[in-house]
Amino acid sequence: MQNQRWHNAIPSLLTLLLVLAWLLPGLVGHDPWKGDESRSIGFVDSLLSGAPAAIPTLAGEPLPVHPPLFTWVAASAAQGLSGWLSVHDATRLTAGMFVLLALIFTGLTSRLLYSSEHGRLAVLVLIGSVGLLVRAHEAIPQSALLAGFAMAGFGFALNLRRPFIGAVLAGTGIGMAFMSVGALEALALLLTALLLPVMAPAWRRRVNLAAALVMVVSALPWLLIWPWMLYQQAPGVFAEWWHVDTLGRFAPSIAHAGRGTLYYLTFLPWFSWPAWPLALWALWKARRHGLTEPGIALPLLMFLSLLALLSLTNDPREVHGLPLLLPLALLAAGSTYTLRRGAANALYWFAMMTFLVVIAAAWVYWSAFDVGIPARLAAHMHKIQPGYAGEFRPLMVALALAYCFAWLTLLLLLKRTPQRPLIAWAAGITLTWGLAASLFMYPVNARMSYHSMITSMEPALPSRGCVASQNLNEAMRAMLDYWIDLRTLPVGSASQSHCPALLVQYDENSPPELHADWREVWEGNRPGNRSERFALYRRVRTKH
Numbered sequence: 001m002q003n004q005r006w007h008n009a010i011p012s013l014l015t016l017l018l019v020l021a022w023l024l025p026g027l028v029g030h031d032p033w034k035g036d037e038s039r040s041i042g043f044v045d046s047l048l049s050g051a052p053a054a055i056p057t058l059a060g061e062p063l064p065v066h067p068p069l070f071t072w073v074a075a076s077a078a079q080g081l082s083g084w085l086s087v088h089d090a091t092r093l094t095a096g097m098f099v100l101l102a103l104i105f106t107g108l109t110s111r112l113l114y115s116s117e118h119g120r121l122a123v124l125v126l127i128g129s130v131g132l133l134v135r136a137h138e139a140i141p142q143s144a145l146l147a148g149f150a151m152a153g154f155g156f157a158l159n160l161r162r163p164f165i166g167a168v169l170a171g172t173g174i175g176m177a178f179m180s181v182g183a184l185e186a187l188a189l190l191l192t193a194l195l196l197p198v199m200a201p202a203w204r205r206r207v208n209l210a211a212a213l214v215m216v217v218s219a220l221p222w223l224l225i226w227p228w229m230l231y232q233q234a235p236g237v238f239a240e241w242w243h244v245d246t247l248g249r250f251a252p253s254i255a256h257a258g259r260g261t262l263y264y265l266t267f268l269p270w271f272s273w274p275a276w277p278l279a280l281w282a283l284w285k286a287r288r289h290g291l292t293e294p295g296i297a298l299p300l301l302m303f304l305s306l307l308a309l310l311s312l313t314n315d316p317r318e319v320h321g322l323p324l325l326l327p328l329a330l331l332a333a334g335s336t337y338t339l340r341r342g343a344a345n346a347l348y349w350f351a352m353m354t355f356l357v358v359i360a361a362a363w364v365y366w367s368a369f370d371v372g373i374p375a376r377l378a379a380h381m382h383k384i385q386p387g388y389a390g391e392f393r394p395l396m397v398a399l400a401l402a403y404c405f406a407w408l409t410l411l412l413l414l415k416r417t418p419q420r421p422l423i424a425w426a427a428g429i430t431l432t433w434g435l436a437a438s439l440f441m442y443p444v445n446a447r448m449s450y451h452s453m454i455t456s457m458e459p460a461l462p463s464r465g466c467v468a469s470q471n472l473n474e475a476m477r478a479m480l481d482y483w484i485d486l487r488t489l490p491v492g493s494a495s496q497s498h499c500p501a502l503l504v505q506y507d508e509n510s511p512p513e514l515h516a517d518w519r520e521v522w523e524g525n526r527p528g529n530r531s532e533r534f535a536l537y538r539r540v541r542t543k544h
Helices: 002-023 036-048 069-080 087-114 116-127 143-158 163-178 181-201 207-233 235-250 260-269 275-285 292-309 319-338 341-371 375-384 394-413 420-439 441-448 451-460 474-484
Strands: 467-470 501-506 518-525 533-540
Touching: 002 087, 002 116, 002 143, 036 069, 036 087, 036 474, 069 087, 069 143, 087 116, 087 143, 087 292, 116 207, 116 275, 116 319, 116 420, 143 163, 143 181, 143 292, 143 319, 163 181, 163 207, 163 341, 181 207, 181 235, 181 292, 181 474, 207 235, 260 292, 260 319, 275 292, 341 375, 341 394, 341 420, 375 474, 394 420, 420 441, 451 474, 451 518, 451 533
Parallel strands: 467 501
Antiparallel strands: 501 533, 518 533
């Protein structure tokens, strides 16, 4: 009996090992990268530097683009790990923790909707999703959103067996979704809860009415406490958050006219591969009598509710579509054992051939970057990434070789089962990230980090007085505050008119045109990036 239990536990242990091999590399050991990650780390650093907990603050200025759940948790982690990790590494580990929670709840939901074997299949589909690969390793609040969405889905599924426990988890997940990114995502989950009894008879029991009340009560503290604190402490910031970053997401936009409706459907084919064809197969199999079954109705409503609301927004971005991967993974897991042998074999061989090409390309490009062979490719790569000094790093090379060896060994040991294509693909995606994190982390970090550029600019800054800024993006403002404690004053603010220095961001095709009173003392950009340029000017003292 004990041997049988151990034998049954082996697939789950191997899945856990694969998840950790996919998730852990890249969470620590590099600078904050441009874009959303730099901004998120800026919020955490501001909170640790004394900013009010209820007011999202970036480089000394209130910026309520998202509720602060991720910032709060990451700041607590950074404090607890301050003796071992930097703030940005601790923040990224926090994101990884939320992603791990999302994987756990997705697996549990799949077990409830289908069977125990389907739990790990949903996890394999999720870590195999192309769109999640990079985002799962970034310090962004959408990682907490994924955890909230997955918890809510598990609560909806558990409602069929333990209504009140499921209701508490669903309400908590809705609240986490709201406190992570905003009202739209929480509204999508509430819409799912309302539509489930309409579509699926399994949720039409009398006990579900009482459970719905428990769900609302569980969600209310998440939905009300922080907005009330923000309103009490900063009514103007609350109004900005509500009208601009909440209701404003639905405002009509000429620039994006018609784009929101189609955007998410146009990027999902690559973003959610290989989940979407498997999910479509599940819907096709259920088209006659199975659409109202829990295993179809729940993920389908979660997907359609969020897609419908996202399509009405004026700020379509792929990062907003991350929660769409969760219901697609559930549908895909449910279809695995009904997939025809020819289709399963095609996916398996496609995975094997794709990642063999990935292995070959990775080693060739690594050799060009760090060894200088072949010379022509090396010259081209260093033209793309100027200033990067290649170096042979034995530990990183050994790690990359271990990933390659493990993937090839897994392929040789895999038996021909319905699970084989998903395992091969998820392992290939894990291999891809392992190679990227071991062989290319240093050149990518040089390109994506503001640190070296800020360091080169620092000697040109005035020793006294403020620094004004013009067109400076939020990520750069956050990193100036993070790396050198510099908080610039935007042009147009009341206190910047007497600043002796001005930092300007511009595009290389549109150089700044300033008054003759300003003299350029520094110009730079992130290595290899020419579209995003920066120039520092000092005010020329004129004689009277």
